[in-house]
Amino acid sequence: MIITISGEPGSGKSTVGRKLARELEYSFISIGQKIRRIAQEMNKDILELMKDKQSFKKVQEHIEQYLDSLSEKDNLVIDGRDAFYHLRDALKVFLSVDDRVAAIRIFNDKREGKPPFANVEESLKALQERKKREQALYKNMHNIDIFNMKHYDIVIDTTHMSIEEVVAQLQHSL
Numbered sequence: 169m170i171i172t173i174s175g176e177p178g179s180g181k182s183t184v185g186r187k188l189a190r191e192l193e194y195s196f197i198s199i200g201q202k203i204r205r206i207a208q209e210m211n212k213d214i215l216e217l218m219k220d221k222q223s224f225k226k227v228q229e230h231i232e233q234y235l236d237s238l239s240e241k242d243n244l245v246i247d248g249r250d251a252f253y254h255l256r257d258a259l260k261v262f263l264s265v266d267d268r269v270a271a272i273r274i275f276n277d278k279r280e281g282k283p284p285f286a287n288v289e290e291s292l293k294a295l296q297e298r299k300k301r302e303q304a305l306y307k308n309m310h311n312i313d314i315f316n317m318k319h320y321d322i323v324i325d326t327t328h329m330s331i332e333e334v335v336a337q338l339q340h341s342l
Contacts, residue, residue, distance in 0.1 A: 171259045235254040239255055259322070262319070264324070
């Protein structure tokens with residue numbers, strides 16, 4: 169089985185994906201991490217890359233080929249905004265979260281490569297701009313709304329849930 173995890177920024181996609189993969193003894197693949205690595209090789213941060221439509225299109229073509237190569241694999245959990253679109257036979261999971269809660273999570277996230285925010289309000293504003301930008305980007309590329317729940321088999325609101333609770337709910341749904 170292949171499980172794709174999509175969702176809103178700050179919903180816990182990567183953390184849930186890693187933990188679910190460990191619990192199921194599946195391999196975990198983060199498409200966002202692959203894109204960040206490519207951006208780094210191009211001496212850009214992820215935001216710069218996404219604003220440069222030509223460069224992002226090339227990166228996206230590379231990612232799409234990679235995702236297509238995974239379609240015959242098994243025992244994978246894939247965290248990626250549009251992975252559900254490319255791996256149509258996968259179990260498609262979407263994680264939602266309240267914007268303010270997401271902004272707090274992102275503000276408190278100390279992972280490398282994250283833009284520093286002066287406060288939660290700045291994080292919230294950046295989050296809302298990012299959601300609009302990403303929604304428009306995928307609408308333009310594939311004519312899909314990545315935030316439309318009709319694309320997904322399982323939708324979980326992670327606003328008031330721990331990572332363990334989300335993973336347990338997913339395991340129960342399998």
